[in-house]
Amino acid sequence: MKTFTLEEVESHVTAEACWMVYRNKVYNVTDFVQDHPGGQDIFLQFAGTDVTSLLGDVTVHPHSDSAYDLLDEYCIGQLSSPTSPATDTDTVDLQKQTAQMGHERDLQFLDLTRPLFPQLWHATYSKAFYLEQVHRPRFTPHYVPYFSDPILDLLSRTTWYTVPLVWLPFITYQLWRSLETGDTATTTVQGFFYGAVFWTFLEYVLHRFLFHLDDLLPDHPLALLIHFTLHGIHHHMPMDRLRLVMPPALTVIISFPIFQLAKTLFIPTVTHAFMAGAFFGYVCYDMVHYYLHHAQVMKIHFKEMKRYHLAHHYKNFESGYGITSKVWDRIFGTVLELPQEA
Template structure:
């Protein structure tokens, strides 16, 4: 596509091309290409490798961290009723963070070269190539960076004793989110609730990309008035 006398070559590494689109980037990135092939981002094979993540890496890497984190609260003297409150609370907190990150970071408007480039690598690539199964879940390195403020938030909210259990719940919520997200794109749900959720998310990708920011549910879209109109 041509914007400001620049044409994106889809057969060449994309990461350092998209910044040249300037103000036209937002329109370009929200015109999806529906195919399961993974476009190349970088010339470097190592950098390219870091951008690709199989979905099952998420539970394999992070479920042990969830178990370890919750066990830390127990070993420090947190009671089982307290843990039973903290873990679901953490999962609920994640649903709000999921919404906030998706709405205000992933869908931020950019037009500068580096702004467009960063946005494309963070989320724009997912809207341009929504069926790319290797660029759908968060790379573990990116999640590890996100865990730092999440851990600090947990300590701030409930203190050091219960923070590991709350953090474990938040991380468990993230795992459910990322696995659900992958399933909504590549699964074939037979249960009505799952089918409706898939339809809801596909509506965000292919119909109204400025609404419907919830992935695991539409709860916060309903609360914060970003529900898309019914089809």
């Protein structure tokens, strides 16, 4: 194995060349900088350093088994002069064994080098095994197709800019229809506001009671397939940029009954304004969701929501359902408590 000095490691401290040391081995983690779940800024704080003690202290910076699997892929050599004490060997060996066991379980669940849908369609594992595995996040530097057919697979993935591109014209049309059928703009503004507020509630309800319907999920392969398609794929591969925002076809299916209900309850002016507000809230939600996963966020509000949402993915998926805010989590008692930052 190639050897490096600590001085060589310490000279690689940027996003373009980021090295680290763990248990006297050298890792070139440059390709992972932008997709680190905690953000690029916290990752680069430890660039060029020995992170052995950091990763070993689960009370400070806990990592999943899959994190150690991933780390092995970036190993480029070892230190010429060891810096970590030999007394930690037993702990490290246990971590490696645990990581290896996790890796073996993952291979039994899904092969991330092949299309996922056929594997799930023919799966025979239990609901308990499925839920254990789907909530163990995996990072894949390559794109994982969902369908074997390239056309179907194209429909299953969505770029972030597709959402505003498709729905902003629809929102504009609904506002125009509201103004056209109403006597004053006040009714349109009020309807738009109520629609946006309604979306924040729907965001919480969908996330908690549809996407995380784990307890009531039937122990049947078809139910597991539907669960994985709706949201499980995002929890299993949370940093996949093309499986993060909702495909337009799924948005239409979910929104259709809401549109029909609004038409029944409201006059046309309010209906159009309400749907414009609801879809505007949805667009903001999907953009914020992508922003939290893949951007260096603003410190005001979004930094806290990034910590909050990533804790939902990596620490406790049974709470912290709010993405744009914690309002409905507070109302319904599902706030995910986070430790105070130093």
